[in-house]
Amino acid sequence: MPLEIYRRKGGKVWHYRGTVAGRRLRGSTRTEDKARAQRIAAEAEQRAWTRHLDGPGATLRFSDAAIAYRGAGRSDRFLAKVEDHWRDTLVRDITDGAIRTAAMRLYPKATNATRNRQMIAPTQAVINYAAEQGWCSWLKVKRFKVEKKIREPVTLAWIDAFTAEASPKLGALAVFMFATGARLGEALALTWGDVDLSGRSARIRQTKVGAERLAHLQPRLVAALGNIPSNRHPGDRVFGYDDRHNLRKVWNTAVKRAGIKPLTPHCCRHGFATTMLHAGVDVKTVADMGGWADVATLVKNYAHAMTDRTITNVIFGTELTQEPAAKAVND
Template sequence: MPLNITKRGKIWHYSGTVAGRRLRGTTETTDKRIAERIAAEVENKAWQSHLDGPGTTLTFAQAAIAYRQAGRDTRFLDDIEDYWKDTLVPKITGEAIRQMARKLYPEAANATRNRQGIVPAQAIINFASELEWCSPIKVKRFKVSAKIKTPVTRAWVEKFAAQAVQDELHHLAALCLFMFGTGARRGEACALKWSDVELFQKTAVINQTKVEHQRIAHLSPPVVGALANIPSNRNPENFVFSYASGESVGQVWKNVVKRAGIQHLSPHCCRHGFATSMLQAGVDPKTVAVRGGWKDVATVMKYYAHAMDDPTVTDVLFGTNLTQDKTEMQSSN
């Protein structure tokens, strides 16, 4: 039967059964004529969904709610949800999502538009597709020029940590050693709590942000020592490194680099250094990927396998030691 409207207080509500589904809700209006139009629209959408499938009436807001309720990554979603609101998912095209990314991040680099715009919007729609609510969507990413990042070396890390300790920034020294020693991303390291750390067992549980997974990292003796030297009451709920987020590390990190007189390298270069140093030490790529929390070996080889800047490296074929000085570092300008 068609939907009926009834007044509760000053607000009109609709109720009834359409295509075998019991529907009821508020029109959020005190105007009866508007309420009748809203009820008719709800009824029409219910029939359309019944005859043509749920995807025809699925809104982006509904898909986003389901995505959140499933415990998926919610970073960057607020602006995207505000942009699309109740737009029907079938009307959202790949190019429309690209336009959204440009409007939300007009001054940002393409990598940011991809990561904070295209990826989460596409993820929401494709999650709805997994629920068989709509068709999946493909979105062409913005072109990103690959930048070669210099990995830190053990010598660089030791100089940085020594300067940080001299500046009484024991937590920053430990942060640097921890990222280099475990391959943790900056945000993952800053999110580490004392409840995640077992100094006697030399382990730490790292919540991996990009792959939504946990891994148990081994803590080498220098890392354990640095963590033990952090002034803290070690409350299980306290952050180990005392930084609210990865972004808050930037300026103090730069200051320590400058005072140490070493090449300016970002915190993320510690992750590069982890992979590069492991590979150059002869550890197989699969093990490096597992221990550093990468999803696949291809990623490690594509972005983190840096060639050694030493033409005599081929001497190892004949049992000759390498001539490259692994402790050599560039000084900052």
């Protein structure tokens, strides 16, 4: 039967119910105006017929796809602003060009990398999740061109110099990221309940890939964490920094006092990967230990060639004759 509108007992808002194309429909019009409610019910009925005759993609709205995407437990990183932009736009109307235009409009002063990460990636993720369910077609979006930046890793010598000038908790943060490969957000979210000093382990919640990993705490890292002045309640954050801006100020101050290269906290994660790879640890193990879901990403971004040309001596089992460039602090 066609959709009819009604009010619940004691209520003022109109609802609709009925069967369209064999599907039972119920919903709220979210209005107390009867004429408007009738129009909303008619539109819902029309969408149901369109879906029945032309397939689910004909009426699929981005808002509905995003709700399903979230409900499936997929990453919602940067999704809120994307949802606010697309709202009830039909997925079939969201094209490659429309997404790129939206990225430039929402982030006019941002880098292309930011546009790719915060607009294109989440929009495409929602739509392609819907495609997995058979609700619409798959979508390919051309990314904005991003100039490849050379990421410089910290070294153990850099860490030594930094911790000598940093507070116990700031120094421990640097050592933790260098020793475990943790991302900055993961390190700042670490609580004392995640840390087992006696068992030499820490549970790291990998926000970017939506998983967890158990990291080994080496003796130096155990000592660094143990030196942090804290009551160590399970719910308290280990490093105590809630604001990246405040962290950046004290971090840069310690760097300046130490007289070392102004490397960022993320360079500690880079240093973990580079140091492990140069030590001969296989790529798959490094990816697992550092929380990289994709080995190819690790190789592309972190597996830089060693500058020591005498590295080829290993073919015959002989030692290097040059000082590895990775040991330099101020070069």
